[in-house]
Each structure stands twice: as structure tokens, then as C-alpha cells.
Amino acid sequence: MRDLPSRLQGKIPGPETGIEIKKSVCTICDPLTQCGLDLYIKDGKIIKVEGTKENPHNGGTLCAKGAATRQYVYHKDRIKTPLKRVGARGSGRFVPISWDEALETIATNLIQTKTSFNPESVVFYVGYPKVMRPFLHRLAQLFGSPNYMTESSTCYQAMAMAQKLNFGIPGAPDIKNAKCFLVWSANPFYTSTGLARKILNAKENGLKIIVIDPRYSPMAAQADIHLQLKPGTDGALALAMANVIIKEKLYDQDFIENYTHGFSEYQEYVQKFSPERGEELTGVPVEKIKEAARLYATTSPGAIMPSASPVVHHTNGVQNYRAVFSLMALTGNYDIPGGNLAEPVSYLYVPAGFTSRFEEFTNPKNLKEMAPRVGDNKFPVWSRLVDEGQAIYLPFHIRSEEPYPIKALLAFGFNYRMWPDSNFMAESLQKLDFIAITDLFMTESCRFADIVLPACSSVERKELRCYREKYIIYTQPAIKPLYESRSDIDIIYALAERLKIDDPLFSAGYEASLDWILEPSGITIEELKKHPGGMPVPNPIKHSPMNYRKDGFMTPSGKMEFKSLLLEEYSDSFGYEGLPAYHPPKYSQESSPDIAADYPLILNTGSRLPMFIHSQTFRLSWTQSLRPEPSADLNPDDASRLRISQGDQIKLSTPKGSIIVKANLTDIVQSGVVHMFHAYSQADVNTLIEADYVDPVSGFPGFKSLLCKVEKVECQKNRNQMQTKSDDLIRS
Numbered sequence: 003m004r005d006l007p008s009r010l011q012g013k014i015p016g017p018e019t020g021i022e023i024k025k026s027v028c029t030i031c032d033p034l035t036q037c038g039l040d041l042y043i044k045d046g047k048i049i050k051v052e053g054t055k056e057n058p059h060n061g062g063t064l065c066a067k068g069a070a071t072r073q074y075v076y077h078k079d080r081i082k083t084p085l086k087r088v089g090a091r092g093s094g095r096f097v098p099i100s101w102d103e104a105l106e107t108i109a110t111n112l113i114q115t116k117t118s119f120n121p122e123s124v125v126f127y128v129g130y131p132k133v134m135r136p137f138l139h140r141l142a143q144l145f146g147s148p149n150y151m152t153e154s155s156t157c158y159q160a161m162a163m164a165q166k167l168n169f170g171i172p173g174a175p176d177i178k179n180a181k182c183f184l185v186w187s188a189n190p191f192y193t194s195t196g197l198a199r200k201i202l203n204a205k206e207n208g209l210k211i212i213v214i215d216p217r218y219s220p221m222a223a224q225a226d227i228h229l230q231l232k233p234g235t236d237g238a239l240a241l242a243m244a245n246v247i248i249k250e251k252l253y254d255q256d257f258i259e260n261y262t263h264g265f266s267e268y269q270e271y272v273q274k275f276s277p278e279r280g281e282e283l284t285g286v287p288v289e290k291i292k293e294a295a296r297l298y299a300t301t302s303p304g305a306i307m308p309s310a311s312p313v314v315h316h317t318n319g320v321q322n323y324r325a326v327f328s329l330m331a332l333t334g335n336y337d338i339p340g341g342n343l344a345e346p347v348s349y350l351y352v353p354a355g356f357t358s359r360f361e362e363f364t365n366p367k368n369l370k371e372m373a374p375r376v377g378d379n380k381f382p383v384w385s386r387l388v389d390e391g392q393a394i395y396l397p398f399h400i401r402s403e404e405p406y407p408i409k410a411l412l413a414f415g416f417n418y419r420m421w422p423d424s425n426f427m428a429e430s431l432q433k434l435d436f437i438a439i440t441d442l443f444m445t446e447s448c449r450f451a452d453i454v455l456p457a458c459s460s461v462e463r464k465e466l467r468c469y470r471e472k473y474i475i476y477t478q479p480a481i482k483p484l485y486e487s488r489s490d491i492d493i494i495y496a497l498a499e500r501l502k503i504d505d506p507l508f509s510a511g512y513e514a515s516l517d518w519i520l521e522p523s524g525i526t527i528e529e530l531k532k533h534p535g536g537m538p539v540p541n542p543i544k545h546s547p548m549n550y551r552k553d554g555f556m557t558p559s560g561k562m563e564f565k566s567l568l569l570e571e572y573s574d575s576f577g578y579e580g581l582p583a584y585h586p587p588k589y590s591q592e593s594s595p596d597i598a599a600d601y602p603l604i605l606n607t608g609s610r611l612p613m614f615i616h617s618q619t620f621r622l623s624w625t626q627s628l629r630p631e632p633s634a635d636l637n638p639d640d641a642s643r644l645r646i647s648q649g650d651q652i653k654l655s656t657p658k659g660s661i662i663v664k665a666n667l668t669d670i671v672q673s674g675v676v677h678m679f680h681a682y683s684q685a686d687v688n689t690l691i692e693a694d695y696v697d698p699v700s701g702f703p704g705f706k707s708l709l710c711k712v713e714k715v716e717c718q719k720n721r722n723q724m725q726t727k728s729d730d731l732i733r734s
């Protein structure tokens with residue numbers, strides 16, 4: 003046995019060293035991908051972090067972000083106490099106040115807004131974090147405001163809308179049983195590492211993989227066929243694949259005849275998208291289109307792996323994804339084992355093999371009986387399919403005050419830089435009477451708040467988490483909340499009390515609410531506490547596939563809709579089309595040749611980097627060191643034409659504005675396309691995108707295809723000028 007000093011140095015747990023392992027979860031990513039953490043604790047401090055081996059989701063592994071947990075938790079930018087603004091909005095001048103004063107100020111202001119205006123004049127908002135969502139959603143509705151909204155106004159919901167319009171209930175890929183995997187834009191090697199491992203295992207067992215991605219991503223590197231399309235042309239590619247499948251009679255006759263609506267019109271429309279036309283529109287060679295269509299249609303069962311964002315970050319996003327998901331119907335792969343399964347959600351948007359009252363808890367009121375939500379009049383199909391306001395429309399609503407004024411914002415994890423034309427959003431915030439933001443870190447957005455509350459991280463709080471692997475965990479704080487920080491959920495319960503919300507569940511408390519939610523599953527918080535590292539869901543429900551055979555589809559026709567009756571309802575008023583019609587991006591060579599003459603390159607923003615998650619891990623020295631400065635990815639051929647070398651300062655411009663960044667030359671990106679990660683404050687690519695550059699069906703921003711140009715910057719002066727400009731805005 004080694005001596006004590008070396009055991010201490012080796013961080014070996016045990017009574018002699020006083021080091022204990024505590025279980026938690028990392029919530030830097032979202033609930034589908036949150037890894038189990040083993041935290042080595044000594045004297046109440048985390049001294050080492052590992053992935054939990056018995057957690058079937060991550061099986062002992064961690065990504066770069068999770069590995070930096072200690073830097074995240076103990077970062078100097080953590081907010082330490084509740085704060086009250088004393089300087090001008092955005093000035094960043096705050097003084098510490100007590101929790102009592104902070105909560106009372108928030109409650110007073112929200113009640114005052116409700117009395118002087120309307121309950122809907124208060125917006126309840128959550129950014130990327132998910133843990134507090136059901137609780138804030140409930141609070142908003144019981145307060146009387148339908149205006150609960152989230153970052154999902156740019157993420158996931160439009161993909162789900164496309165599936166709901168086609169099938170009623172979205173289907174998730176059943177990788178374990180699939181023989182063919184059509185990855186339509188996702189790169190889990192960066193964005194969901196647990197899933198990436200499952201794909202590698204399935205590949206070893208013979209899974210055929212087709213990847214649709216403009217870049218040569220790590221996922222594309224695993225593909226049998228990689229279709230490297232131009233960004234935003236997904237709809238054209240899917241229609242061209244459908245053309246091949248129909249022409250070669252590779253479709254599922256029975257499914258089409260018995261369970262679909264509008265096939266003949268769809269078939270006629272698809273005739274316009276021969277593989278040759280497909281190549282013209284997408285840049286993917288004819289033979290590859292045919293090869294991919296044949297492989298997916300003849301290798302059964304086949305699953306489509308969608309993503310929450312890249313395909314719907316376009317001005318034709320929902321329709322493009324509808325065209326993709328129509329392939330699932332053509333081949334009869336919806337809700338079959340090895341295809342895309344329509345499993346019900348258990349808790350926090352994750353299907354985990356148990357039923358709960360999650361939906362009931364979240365939506366205590368009927369939205370139809372409440373005031374119209376933000377964006378209702380602009381995006382009516384969004385309102386019919388999504389139970390949130392459309393946050394991207396929020397700055398327009400704040401400015402127009404139509405159909406009613408918005409006056410207050412209660413936000414958890416708010417980042418104005420996620421909006422297109424982020425400056426427009428920041429300026430709109432100035433018009434509000436009251437803003438309260440809860441975050442872990444003193445962010446740029448917090449500077450706009452009247453009251454800032456310090457949240458604790460996942461390792462300092464209790465939370466319920468379940469996994470697709472049919473596993474469930476209720477964590478206990480591994481360390482005490484740092485400084486005066488509190489859990490978001492505790493803050494929401496404390497506010498419910500001060501807002502005098504009359505609700506038995508808010509009065510009963512967090513754990514009693516969880517027990518109520520879990521009751522149909524038979525799982526209790528008491529039982530979960532006995533399993534600190536989590537436990538398999540007892541007697542998991544096996545999803546019975548092909549429910550549509552007996553229940554039909556939850557669409558207006560009761561069938562899968564190649565031609566959407568819901569979209570057609572709005573054809574006169576909004577110009578929506580029932581078929582999954584293809585239109586090139588609004589700013590593209592095809593749609594705006596005049597702009598393309600000056601801005602010849604395609605700009606694709608926000609394709610993920612493995613170590614950053616939006617704005618959240620820039621501040622950690624380990625992750626930051628991997629890409630210390632904002633940079634744009636350029637193909638070496640484009641760069642040499644523009645006389646740009648690796649590391650040069652370049653000016654990236656759209657008709658809306660410019661930013662200065664570093665050039666990163668890489669063959670991963672195709673010629674003609676520039677990629678830039680979003681959310682950097684010193685070079686925010688969202689300032690280059692117009693606030694109303696959105697998909698008319700979902701309201702999602704066209705983050706991933708617009709036009710730009712790139713020039714080498716010869717002197718440093720420009721950069722300083724630009725930096726000064728953005729500083730001014732924050733001060734104003």
C-alpha cells in the first residue's frame with residue numbers, strides 16, 4: 003500500500019485520504035446528452051472529475067466540456083450574490099442585495115406589470131438549460147401569461163414541426179435495430195458523444211451509413227456515402243432522392259396506399275426533381291444521389307437521424323425537413339423497429355420507458371383560452387403545434403407593442419446573442435420596464451437586467467434526469483451551493499410563493515411535485531434517493547410500434563400527409579404550401595443574384611465545435627485554449643484565390659455588417675462556403691444576419707445560409723474601431 007502523501011497526490015478515495023466520490027450529472031449540454039459525473043470531493047471541494055461508469059449513457063467517458071467541470075464550477079465570473087442594478091442599463095454597475103430584497107423586487111414588479119398592463123405583458127424565458135423548464139412553464143401559465151418561451155425558438159421545435167406536419171408525432175431513430183442510418187445533418191462526434199459511440203458499435207455490426215452534410219465532419223468520415231450538398235439545399239436533395247425511389251419503384255406500396263394523404267400530388271411535384279436537376283441545385287453528383295436513394299430504400303429497416311438545428315436554420319427550413327421526412331413515409335420506415343419510433347416522452351423531453359404527468363404539470367392551463375402568444379399572428383402554424391411563444395419575434399413585439407405591450411422579462415440563462423441581429427435584440431431590451439435574469443455567470447446579457455440572481459450549477463443542486471437508455475437518476479448536491487447561489491428550481495418555487503400563486507403543487511414543494519409527476523410510473527423520489535448513481539427504470543414500458551394502424555396519425559386527415567392540410571389552411575393568408583416545396587435560401591445565388599454579385603460566398607454559422615457550447619465554455623481556459631480567438635473556416639482554394647493565409651485577420655461581411663476574425667484554412671469545408679461559430683462577443687456573427695431573415699413557417703432564423711464576402715485585413719486599426727463600436731452599444 004502506498005503511503006498517505008502519494009495516495010493523496012493520486013486522489014485515491016478512502017477514509018485515510020478523506021476523499022469521497024459523489025455522483026452527479028453534467029448539464030452543460032442538454033438532457034438527451036447529459037453525462038453522469040463522478041466527483042472526487044475533499045473538504046467540500048471538487049478535486050477531480052470522471053464520467054460515471056455505471057451510467058449507461060456515458061459509460062465512464064466525458065467530453066472536453068465535462069472534463070473542464072472544475073473550471074466551470076469554480077470560475078471567477080460566477081455570480082456570488084443577488085444584485086441590483088445601480089447604473090444605466092447595460093453599464094454593468096450593480097450592488098449586492100439580499101435574497102429577500104431581490105425576490106420581493108421581482109415579485110412586486112411582475113405583479114405591478116400584471117395590474118398596470120396584462121399578465122401576458124410578462125415574458126417568462128429559459129435559454130439553453132432545461133432543468134427548470136417545466137417549473138417556469140407552469141409558473142407562467144398560473145401567473146396568467148401564455149408567454150413562456152425558450153431558446154427552442156431556434157432549436158428542435160422546427161424539426162419537430164416538420165415531423166408533426168407529416169406524421170403527427172415525431173419519430174426518433176432506433177439505431178440498435180437499424181440496418182441503414184441516414185444521418186441528415188448531425189455530427190454527434192462533437193454534439194452528443196454518447197450517441198457517437200453507439201453509432202460506432204452499430205457500424206461494427208454492419209450498419210450502413212449515409213451522411214448529408216456540406217462539410218466533411220467526423221460523422222461524414224464514418225459514412226458509406228457522404229452527400230456534400232450546398233447548405234440549405236436539403237429539400238431539393240430529398241426530393242431528388244424521392245424521384246429515384248419512385249421512378250425505380252422502391253417505395254412501400256402498402257404504406258402509401260393505406261396510410262398517406264396527397265401522394266399523387268407529391269409524386270407529380272417530385273417529377274421536377276430529377277437527379278440531374280438535383281445535382282444542379284445541390285451540387286451533389288447524380289450518381290451519388292441515386293446511390294444514396296437506393297441504399298436507403300432497399301436496406302430495411304432504415305432510420306433517419308435528424309438534428310435539432312442545421313436543416314431548419316434556413317429560410318425554407320420546415321419544408322426542407324418535410325421533404326426529408328417524406329422519405330421515411332415513402333419507404334414505410336415510420337414507427338417500425340429499426341426505423342423512426344414515435345415513443346412518448348417520459349420527463350424533460352426524453353423518452354425513457356415510463357409514463358408521467360410531465361405534460362400535465364407543464365401545461366396546467368389551456369393555451370387556447372389565454373391571450374395570443376408572442377408571434378401568434380406571424381407564425382400561426384408554430385402556434386398550433388408548439389406550446390411556447392416564438393422568441394425570435396420578441397424584439398419586434400416589444401417595439402410594436404402589438405397586439406399588447408410587453409413590459410417585463412423573467413429569464414433563466416438568457417443570451418441575447420443567440421438572436422439574429424443581436425444588436426437589435428439588445429436595443430429592444432432597453433424598452434422593457436423590468437428585467438430579472440438568473441445565471442451562473444456575469445454575462446453580457448445580465449448587464450441589461452435590473453435584478454440578477456446567482457444560480458448554482460448541476461453539481462450543487464438536486465435534479466431529476468432520465469435517459470433513453472431507460473435509466474433514471476435523482477442527484478443530490480455533491481458540494482454546497484457556492485457563495486449565495488441557489489438552484490433555479492428553488493428560485494422558481496420561492497417566486498411562486500411571493501407571487502401568491504394558488505397551486506397545491508407549488509405549495510407542496512419541489513420533491514412533492516416530482517412525486518406527483520412520476521406517480522403514473524410508480525417511481526418515487528424516496529426510492530431514487532437510495533440509488534445515488536441512478537438506476538434502471540423498473541419494468542420499462544416497451545413501445546408498441548405501428549400504432550398508426552389502429553389509431554391513425556395525429557394529423558388533420560388522420561393519415562401521414564405528403565400534402566399538409568394544416569399548412570394549406572394558411573395558403574391564402576400566409577402563402578404556405580401543402581407540399582414540401584423547395585425554395586432556395588432567400589439570400590443565395592439563385593434567389594438574390596444581385597446581392598451574390600458582391601457577396602459571392604455562402605455563410606454558414608454555428609456548426610458546432612466540440613469544446614464550445616454557444617457562449618458557455620469560452621471562458622474556461624482548457625476549452626478556450628483549443629481555439630483562443632474567433633475564427634472562420636475557409637476552404638484553402640478560396641483562401642488562395644483571396645490571397646489569405648492561415649491565421650490572417652479577415653473581414654467577414656454581409657450587406658448587414660462586418661466582423662474581423664482569424665482565417666482558419668481547412669479542407670473540411672467545401673469551396674464557396676465560409677463557416678463561423680456563433681456567440682463570440684468580440685466577433686458576433688449574428689450581427690451580420692437580419693432580425694427578420696427567418697423561415698416563414700417556424701420563425702427560425704436562416705443562420706446557416708446567407709451571402710457573404712471575405713477580405714484580408716491589412717492593418718490592425720479597423721479591428722480597434724469595430725471593437726469600440728460594440729463596446730458603445732453595451733454602454734448605451
Ligand SMILES: Nc1nc2c(c(=O)[nH]1)N[C@H]1C(S)=C(S)[C@@H](COP(=O)(O)OP(=O)(O)OC[C@H]3O[C@@H](n4cnc5c(=O)[nH]c(N)nc54)[C@H](O)[C@@H]3O)O[C@H]1N2
Nearest residue numbers: 129130131153157415417420440457607608616617680705
Ligand atoms: N448564428 C447562430 N446562432 C445560433 C445558432 C447557430 O447555429 N448559429 N444556434 C441556435 C441554437 S440551436 C441554440 S440552442 C441557441 C442557444 O442559445 P442560448 O441558450 O441563448 O445560448 P447560451 O449562450 O448557451 O446561453 C445560455 C445561458 O444559460 C446559462 N446557464 C447555463 N446553465 C444554467 C443553469 O443551470 N441555470 C441558469 N439560470 N443559467 C444557466 C449560461 O451561462 C448562458 O448564459 O443559439 C441559437 N443561435
Ligand SMILES: Nc1nc2c(c(=O)[nH]1)N[C@H]1C(S)=C(S)[C@@H](COP(=O)(O)OP(=O)(O)OC[C@H]3O[C@@H](n4cnc5c(=O)[nH]c(N)nc54)[C@H](O)[C@@H]3O)O[C@H]1N2
Nearest residue numbers: 187188189193219233234309311312609610612614615616
Ligand atoms: N460541443 C457542442 N455540442 C452541442 C452544441 C454546441 O454548441 N457544442 N450545441 C447543442 C445544440 S443547441 C444543438 S442544436 C445541437 C446541434 O447538433 P448537430 O446538428 O449534431 O451539430 P451541428 O454542428 O450544428 O450540425 C451538424 C452538421 O450539420 C452540418 N450542416 C450545416 N448546415 C447544413 C445544411 O444546410 N444542411 C445539412 N444537411 N447539414 C448542414 C454541419 O456541417 C455539421 O457538421 O448540438 C448540441 N450539442
Ligand SMILES: [Mo]
Nearest residue numbers: 157158310311
Ligand atoms: Mo440548439
